[in-house]
Amino acid sequence: MLIGRGSDEGAPMGPSALKILISHREVLVEQVKNTQCILDNLLSSGFVCNEDVEIIQRSTTKTNQVREILELVQSKGEEACAYFIHILHEAYDAYIDLRPWFKDIEYKPSEFLQQIPVVNTDPISKYSEKLRHDLGRDTCFITSYSQREETRLEELYTDTQMEILNDRNESQGYLESLVDLLGDNGVFNKDAETIFITGDAGVGKSILLQKLQNLWSKRELNTRAKFFFKFRCRMFSAFKETDEISLKDLIFKHNCYPDMDPDNEVFSYILRFPETIIFTFDGYDEIHSDFDLSNVPDVVSPEERTHPLLVLMNLLCGKLLKGSLKVLTARTGTEVQSRVIRKKVILKGFSPDHLQRYTALHFPNKEHLALVSLQLDASPHLGGLCSIPLFCWIIFKSFKHLQSMYNDFELPDSCVTLTSVFLLLSEVFLSRSSPPGLLKRSTRCTADTFRTGSRMLAAFARLALLGIEENRFVFRQEDVTSCGLEEDDLQVGYLKPVSHYDACGGQATFEFLHVTLHSFLAAFSLVLDKDSEPTEVLKFFAQCEYRKSHRFPCASCLGKSRPRDKDPFQNNAHLQFINLFLCGLLSKPNMALMEHLVPPLCLKKKRAVLKSYLSNSVKLHLRSLPRFKSETEGIKVHAMSNFLWMVRCIFETNSEDVARLTAKGISADYLKLAFCNIYSADCSAINFVLHHHRKCLGVDMDNNNICDYGVKQLRPSFSKMTVVRLCVNQITDSSIEVLAEELIRYKIVKVLGLYKNHITDAGAKLVAQIIEECPRLITVKLGLNRITSIGGKYLASGIKKSKSIFDVGMWGNTIGDEGAEAFAEALRNHTSLTNLSLSANGITSQGGRHIAKALSENSSLHIFWLIGNKISDEAASDLSEAIKINSGLTHVMLIDNQFSVHGAKLLSEGLSHNTTLKEINLKGNLVSEEEEKHFVAEPRLRFH
Numbered sequence: 001m002l003i004g005r006g007s008d009e010g011a012p013m014g015p016s017a018l019k020i021l022i023s024h025r026e027v028l029v030e031q032v033k034n035t036q037c038i039l040d041n042l043l044s045s046g047f048v049c050n051e052d053v054e055i056i057q058r059s060t061t062k063t064n065q066v067r068e069i070l071e072l073v074q075s076k077g078e079e080a081c082a083y084f085i086h087i088l089h090e091a092y093d094a095y096i097d098l099r100p101w102f103k104d105i106e107y108k109p110s111e112f113l114q115q116i117p118v119v120n121t122d123p124i125s126k127y128s129e130k131l132r133h134d135l136g137r138d139t140c141f142i143t144s145y146s147q148r149e150e151t152r153l154e155e156l157y158t159d160t161q162m163e164i165l166n167d168r169n170e171s172q173g174y175l176e177s178l179v180d181l182l183g184d185n186g187v188f189n190k191d192a193e194t195i196f197i198t199g200d201a202g203v204g205k206s207i208l209l210q211k212l213q214n215l216w217s218k219r220e221l222n223t224r225a226k227f228f229f230k231f232r233c234r235m236f237s238a239f240k241e242t243d244e245i246s247l248k249d250l251i252f253k254h255n256c257y258p259d260m261d262p263d264n265e266v267f268s269y270i271l272r273f274p275e276t277i278i279f280t281f282d283g284y285d286e287i288h289s290d291f292d293l294s295n296v297p298d299v300v301s302p303e304e305r306t307h308p309l310l311v312l313m314n315l316l317c318g319k320l321l322k323g324s325l326k327v328l329t330a331r332t333g334t335e336v337q338s339r340v341i342r343k344k345v346i347l348k349g350f351s352p353d354h355l356q357r358y359t360a361l362h363f364p365n366k367e368h369l370a371l372v373s374l375q376l377d378a379s380p381h382l383g384g385l386c387s388i389p390l391f392c393w394i395i396f397k398s399f400k401h402l403q404s405m406y407n408d409f410e411l412p413d414s415c416v417t418l419t420s421v422f423l424l425l426s427e428v429f430l431s432r433s434s435p436p437g438l439l440k441r442s443t444r445c446t447a448d449t450f451r452t453g454s455r456m457l458a459a460f461a462r463l464a465l466l467g468i469e470e471n472r473f474v475f476r477q478e479d480v481t482s483c484g485l486e487e488d489d490l491q492v493g494y495l496k497p498v499s500h501y502d503a504c505g506g507q508a509t510f511e512f513l514h515v516t517l518h519s520f521l522a523a524f525s526l527v528l529d530k531d532s533e534p535t536e537v538l539k540f541f542a543q544c545e546y547r548k549s550h551r552f553p554c555a556s557c558l559g560k561s562r563p564r565d566k567d568p569f570q571n572n573a574h575l576q577f578i579n580l581f582l583c584g585l586l587s588k589p590n591m592a593l594m595e596h597l598v599p600p601l602c603l604k605k606k607r608a609v610l611k612s613y614l615s616n617s618v619k620l621h622l623r624s625l626p627r628f629k630s631e632t633e634g635i636k637v638h639a640m641s642n643f644l645w646m647v648r649c650i651f652e653t654n655s656e657d658v659a660r661l662t663a664k665g666i667s668a669d670y671l672k673l674a675f676c677n678i679y680s681a682d683c684s685a686i687n688f689v690l691h692h693h694r695k696c697l698g699v700d701m702d703n704n705n706i707c708d709y710g711v712k713q714l715r716p717s718f719s720k721m722t723v724v725r726l727c728v729n730q731i732t733d734s735s736i737e738v739l740a741e742e743l744i745r746y747k748i749v750k751v752l753g754l755y756k757n758h759i760t761d762a763g764a765k766l767v768a769q770i771i772e773e774c775p776r777l778i779t780v781k782l783g784l785n786r787i788t789s790i791g792g793k794y795l796a797s798g799i800k801k802s803k804s805i806f807d808v809g810m811w812g813n814t815i816g817d818e819g820a821e822a823f824a825e826a827l828r829n830h831t832s833l834t835n836l837s838l839s840a841n842g843i844t845s846q847g848g849r850h851i852a853k854a855l856s857e858n859s860s861l862h863i864f865w866l867i868g869n870k871i872s873d874e875a876a877s878d879l880s881e882a883i884k885i886n887s888g889l890t891h892v893m894l895i896d897n898q899f900s901v902h903g904a905k906l907l908s909e910g911l912s913h914n915t916t917l918k919e920i921n922l923k924g925n926l927v928s929e930e931e932e933k934h935f936v937a938e939p940r941l942r943f944h
């Protein structure tokens with residue numbers, strides 16, 4: 001609706017502004033809270049005079065003031081009324097509650113109105129606006145290694161996989177888009193206020209927060225929050241033990257100060273309406289404090305000054321600013337008590353589709369894009385590494401840089417390790433600082449680049465080690481200078497300045513481009529140090545301490561740290577990364593390069609110390625893993641995520657000896673690697689060890705983050721695997737192609753677990769082949785995939801031909817009646833199939849009848865799951881007849897179908913002729929409690 005004097009030619013006029021004010025008076029009186037801004041604008045635009053303002057201000061309540069203003073503008077005529085509405089529209093944040101109303105009335109100001117200025121004088125809106133402006137400015141670029149190369153966030157941001165977990169860490173699906181992060185989807189504790197996001201190093205937690213902040217600054221985040229405060233947790237470690245701040249200091253001094261707010265209105269508003277605030281705290285794992293605050297009382301007053309960590313803890317727990325929303329990120333493995341967490345999200349990096357999208361954003365040049373895509377496809381290990389955005393960014397950035405310098409440069413080859421990725425980044429940094437003469441080479445000489453840059457590299461490495469030793473991620477200018485870094489060195493890219501508000505003071509401070517790079521350089525320092533004993537390289541292995549529930553001693557509300565274990569492979573991630581990079585830098589393939597920087601003898605000694613340490617630790621570690629004997633699967637060994645770190649280190653070391661030793665040390669029939677947070681590139685490391693395993697081995701890799709790249713890396717190991725469990729991962733039909741080739745070639749597989757992946761009918765066809773051609777295969781789990789009747793038919797046909805298959809799980813696909821009919825056909829006279837689940841597959845009575853008929857001709861099946869289908873009384877009589885004849889079934893699970901008392905009677909009748917069946921479960925069908933009483937004489941017919 002067009003409002004205001006109709007100077008716009010031809011535009012239809014809506015009802016008069018005066019009429020609107022009369023008919024919507026109630027909404028306006030209720031929703032308009034700030035009168036000052038209206039009066040300021042009416043006055044400055046000459047619609048009212050000082051006296052009018054004074055009279056209105058004499059009214060004691062805001063509502064009365066609004067009423068009086070309404071009367072005043074109405075008395076001044078149409079233009080004043082129109083301008084009044086326009087103020088409410090333009091002073092956006094001051095009247096945010098009226099946004100739906102403007103939408104309802106389809107407000108559109110006339111050109112005339114748009115020419116009269118509106119100034120938002122509301123201090124709260126001004127503060128909100130300032131926050132939006134600052135956040136918008138601070139978040140619009142993705143940090144790169146030089147300001148010249150910064151890319152706009154919106155040009156490069158690509159969604160990653162955001163999995164929602166419940167309080168038991170079970171997957172609840174994925175978030176569709178970042179905008180849904182703050183919504184109700186996935187909330188398991190409505191009373192808590194902290195959204196907890198975890199993920200591995202470099203998976204994109206900080207960038208996700210940056211995107212969130214950026215969306216808010218542009219009003220594109222689906223929230224009515226007026227204030228958004230971003231903090232990095234590492235800032236809280238920078239305070240001294242004696243430092244004290246209040247909540248107000250935290251917000252105003254360390255984030256954003258409200259200008260011109262003499263009456264302290266902003267803070268009063270914040271305290272009154274905490275639900276209008278969002279906080280983000282990035283990197284909870286980076287808080288390091290020996291400071292024991294366990295006896296310090298909780299802070300409940302916003303004015304009270306105390307240690308900043310306590311302010312943070314009390315905010316997260318909701319003891320301060322109850323009602324405000326907090327988003328907290330941390331590396332995987334950092335635990336926070338469930339009662340503090342509102343919802344949990346785990347970031348899993350790029351899926352192959354995301355990676356494709358991200359690659360296309362990086363390489364607008366079609367030729368480059370084609371080249372890079374080709375190389376990614378050809379090297380699944382590289383693809384796996386690239387599923388972590390940070391590593392992908394480094395690889396792509398380095399590729400682009402080196403391509404621009406030397407025409408023949410290609411992406412790293414298939415045996416790239418994480419250390420080589422970071423060496424590549426260093427090469428880029430160092431080459432950027434080389435004197436111009438050196439850059440003119442036509443061929444790349446990595447050794448020259450490192451030799452020329454060795455002074456600077458050593459200085460950065462020293463600084464990094466200093467930080468690790470002192471548990472610091474932020475450095476002052478004195479630190480930088482004392483390590484021998486010069487002004488120009490700071491331009492190279494290793495360090496970036498820390499923004500002012502994070503740094504508790506005006507002095508310039510720096511941090512490494514990424515914490516993983518910090519770890520890499522600290523490892524480099526250990527290698528470069530010529531003066532210390534070779535055993536010094538082990539200092540972080542030795543220092544490794546396992547804290548299952550991470551930090552903090554002070555956070556009584558967030559969980560206490562547990563006693564420390566001595567296992568050297570158990571540690572917090574940045575130290576683990578130092579060890580990992582150390583292994584990589586001292587690996588044989590990197591020796592030639594390192595010899596340009598460190599005397600060969602010194603290197604040799606360090607490498608020997610490391611190898612011997614690894615060999616011993618591996619033995620000890622493997623011996624300490626929990627083992628138990630299972631009747632069917634033999635000796636099972638249960639590896640945990642620290643085993644994975646060990647395997648990663650061995651892979652980086654590239655030592656076949658240690659890998660062989662590890663494979664031998666596993667000495668079990670079954671290796672359980674479930675819930676170890678394995679991502680695709682780790683599969684190369686696992687394969688590096690497992691392919692040395694002499695005997696057959698069952699491997700359980702359920703509940704990890706493995707996609708097709710990972711499965712391809714495991715290819716050589718499938719020749720040994722009797723159990724292949726890859727349930728709850730990210731694999732598609734392309735992995736099934738690999739599995740089909742390998743498993744059919746070796747024919748030793750007994751168990752194939754593929755539950756909850758992305759397998760379609762094409763994959764099902766290949767699984768059917770595996771079932772048909774692997775004579776030892778007894779268990780296949782395919783639930784929660786995307787298999788329809790087409791895939792169902794393939795599988796049924798495979799099962800029909802198998803003489804070994806014992807247990808098949810198809811829960812949660814959509815095979816429907818056609819699929820059920822095919823399975824019925826497979827059941828006829830089957831000799832081995834004992835457990836079958838066709839639950840939640842959309843089967844109706846039509847399919848039910850086919851199944852029933854087949855059951856009359858089957859005696860192998862004992863347990864049959866048909867839960868959550870649509871089978872009704874129409875199939876009951878066939879089922880009843882089948883039950884009379886069948887002598888194999890012990891349990892028939894018909895929970896959540898559509899049987900009525902009539903169907904139940906038929907089933908009960910059938911049961912009376914059957915002595916083997918122990919249970920037919922009809923819970924959740926259409927039988928009332930009253931009707932259930934008819935069946936008390938047949939306890940095998942269950943309703944609960």
Ligand SMILES: Nc1ncnc2c1ncn2[C@@H]1O[C@H](COP(=O)(O)OP(=O)(O)OP(=O)(O)O)[C@@H](O)[C@H]1O
Nearest residue numbers: 156157158200201202203204205206207389390393
């Ligand atoms: N969604 C994304 N889209 C594009 N690039 C991304 C994305 N996520 C991460 N990156 C790239 O990866 C780099 C590292 O990401 P980020 O710092 O967010 O990781 P992180 O999970 O916070 O790591 P850490 O736990 O080690 O601090 C970013 O600087 C950016 O270049």
